[in-house]
Amino acid sequence: MIAIIDYKAGNTGSVQNALNRLGVVSVITADPSKIKSSSGVIFPGQGRAGAAMNQLKNTGLDKLIPKLTQPFLGICLGMQLLAEVSDEDNVDCLNVISGECRKFPALLKTPQLGWNKVMFNKRSPLIRGIASGQYFYFLNSYYFDAEQMYVAGTASYGFDFPAVVAKDNFFAVQFHPEKSANPGEQLLKNFCEISKCL
Amino acid sequence: MFVIPAIDIKDGKCVRLFQGDFDKVTTYSNDPILVAKKFARLGAKLLHIIDLDGAKKGFPVSQQIILDIANRVSVPVQVGGGIRSYKSAKAYLCSGVERIILSTAVVKNRKLVKRLVAEFGDSRIVVAVDIKNGQFAIDGWTKSGGKSVVQSIALLKELSIKNVLVTDISKDGALGGPNFGLTQQFIDAGFQTMAAGGVSTLPDTIEFNKRGAYGVVVGKAVYENSMDITSAQAAVSYKNTLAKRLIPCLDVRGTKVVKGTNFTRLREVGDPVTLAKKYSDSGADELTFLDIAATLEERKTFREMVTNIAGAINIPFTVGGGITSLDDIRQLLQAGADKVSIGSAAVLQPGLIRQAAAYFGSQCIVVSVDAKRKGDSWVVYIKGGSEATNIDAVNFCVDMEDLGAGELLVNSLDRDGMNSGFDIELLRLITQAVNIPVIASSGGGSPEDFADVFQQTNVDAALGASIFHYQNVKPSSLKTYLASKNVAVRI
Known part of the structure; x- marks a missing residue:
């Protein structure tokens, strides 16, 4: 069972739809015991960092998430919240992976919206079977300027920014795999396999 | 971003001053021209040359060498x-x-700058x-101009700089690390900003690029390797691999996809879910459904x-048509739409856009603009193109961005259903006026039309209907x- 964390930050349904298409059972939940007992956790998200962190604090999930030991996948805002801090709302985040979230400079259209090419610079079970240079769907105004040693993939929007990070059991992607056609489906499938749900 | 090597000239030589002090001089070369040629050969795309004697004296001294x-x-x-003076400026330009x-001229002679x-x-x-x-310091750094940073920004804006x-x-000149915050103030104020002073390392340079600087001027660091x-x-160097998007648009009435000309005379095209699946499997980047x-x-x-569509496809989709309230938006997002497109309601109650962006985030709020040419400009139409307003379409787009719209869908009523090409002129004006993604709609009847709109304007996506529904052109082909x-596309 995959737990999809529900913290009132959008698109949990899209992630569940994608898992349904893979035939993987999932539950959308904010219940700490269900999250702890799941074999893999997906942390999706869209919206603002400040509001999302408040919601996590209200439910105690801000303490739980950094301690999880099963495979964990942050998506979009769910990736950004793994940072130490975010420029968005100047908020302290979960501090799972070193680095900060920064806004794309104003000379670029924001949000970055659409399909961008992701180049992998490290091996990771999360991206097994996906060629470097495939397109994934992005929708973000901020990016996670993570410490280089945790960056497994980048995309270019004015400059290279981290698109995939990995540290121990924590994986995170800036794009939306649930909306990224076949490469996205493969990535979610890999995550379910890492979580032993497939 | 540009990495701009500095060539400071004093007594005909290429020198560096320590913290602007004319008594602390290091000479790097007796031949500034050779230095300039070397920088160009190394890949510099812009050179920064300062006549130090001129700065001190108040008129060009090393003009000939420069x-x-x-x-x-x-x-x-x-x-x-x-x-x-106007004369010395013109002589260079x-x-x-x-x-x-x-520099000094700005403080002392605003008329000249203007x-x-x-x-x-x-x-x-x-x-x-x-x-x-x-x-703000003047006169080759030896006097103060008596303006704070905030006052300087206001003055520069007034002078259209x-x-x-x-x-x-x-x-x-101290290699002690740059002042990022100071530069950021100018970037945030909207200037094309070059940073100078203490830029000495590659990480510093990369940091300025991430902050949106236009360039960094480097001195001592490049001379001393x-x-x-x-x-x-x-x-x-600017890198962007974001692809241009192709978006098949499906007009839906009840359970059927339909297509009309100038919003009237509808024809049935097929089942929405079947068509959605067909398009997502054949290379569409996104889909739009208009109710x-x-x-x-x-x-x-x-x-x-x-x-049903949300369960069936693995690419994003937008829905629009008839949205007039936050509740309408909530229902469609909960049903699985990634974005909603708001038309007449954005015109009639612009506050809805502000509220929707605050509630659901700008990323899912698309404003759909129906524009029709009127003389030299375009006006906004509402109610499916049946009613004109007196609102200028370009101004409207800027207002919508300010209110929090995350994307604009620009329909041209003159081109809708005509297969006569996109309204390039209108799309150019709008993409120049806003800094959010713009989707071109109406008029895309042939592959050439799509190439034209991507080559001739800065739109991010193009919407098509009949080219996909009737002409059997696959998005992938x-x-x-x-x-x-x-054109950069996802293949």
Whole structure:
């Protein structure tokens, strides 16, 4: 069972739809015991960092998430919240992976919206079977300027920014795999396999 | 971003001053022209030349050497130092110098600055803002101009200045690390900002690029080889691999996809979920469904269909049509739509856009604009193109961005259903006016039309209907064609 964390930050349904298409059972939940007992956790998200962190604090999930030991996948805002801090709302985040979230400079259209090419610079079970240079769907105004040693993939929007990070059991992607056609489906499938749900 | 090597000239030689102090001089070369040629060869795309004697005396002193450089190297140069009269400015701008850098003149002679901007254009005038202890410094750094950073920004805006060169004098030539915050103030105020003073490492340069600087001026670091121009310029050159999107649009009435001409005379095309799956499997980047329901029953059916589509496809989709409230938006997002497109309601109750962006986030709020040409401009229409307003379409788009719209869908009523090409002129004006993604809609009847709109405007996506529904052009084959025309697409 995959737990999809529900913290009132959008698109949990899209992630569940994608898992349904893979035939993987999932539950959308904010219940700490269900999250702890799941074999893999997906942390999706869209919206603002400040509001999302408040919601996590209200439910105690801000303490739980950094301690999880099963495979964990942050998506979009769910990736950004793994940072130490975010420029968005100047908020302290979960501090799972070193680095900060920064806004794309104003000379670029924001949000970055659409399909961008992701180049992998490290091996990771999360991206097994996906060629470097495939397109994934992005929708973000901020990016996670993570410490280089945790960056497994980048995309270019004015400059290279981290698109995939990995540290121990924590994986995170800036794009939306649930909306990224076949490469996205493969990535979610890999995550379910890492979580032993497939 | 540009990595801009500095060539400071004193007594005809290439020198560096320590913190602007004329008594602390290091001479690097007796031949500034050779130095300039070397920088160009190493990959610099812009050179920064300062007449130090001129800056101190208040009129150009090394003009001849500088013009020699400007006319003998292959890259553009910007020149500063002692340019305080119309005559000295013109002498440079009409003799091969790309841009001049003004400083003292700004504080002392506003009329001159205004005249130069008006005559030569804002892209050829740079104002050097030298800040010492929080104050605008003048006269080759030996006096203070008595303006704070905030006052300087206001003054530069008033003078229609676009390019600034920001130096924290206390950092210059000291290799002690730059003042990022100071530069950021100017970037955030909307200037094309070059940073100078203490830029000495590759990580500093990369940091300025991430902050949105236009360039960094490097001095001592390149002369003393602590930074390599070639690799620094390569590291910060603009890279963008975001693809242009193709979006098949499906007009839905009840349970059927339909297509009409000029919003009337509808024809049935097929089942929404089947078509959605077909398009997502054949290379569409995104889909748009417009609900053209005429009854409440049809509207309910539409929401059920949104749920079915969300379960079936693995690419994003937008739904629109008839949205008038936050509750409408909530229902469609909950049904599984990624974005909602709001039309007439954005015109009639613009507050809805502000509320929706605050509630659901700008990322899912698309404003759909129906524009029709009227004389030299375009006006906004509402209610499916049936009713004109007196609102200018371009101004409307800017207002929508300000209210929090995350994307604009621009329909041209003159082109809708005509297959006569997109309204390039309108799309150009709108993409120049806003800084959010723009989707071109209406008129895309042939692959050439799509190539034209991507090549001739800065739109991010193009919407098509009949080309996909009737002409049987697959999104994937249209993309192959676009790729052959050097349009970046996802294949």
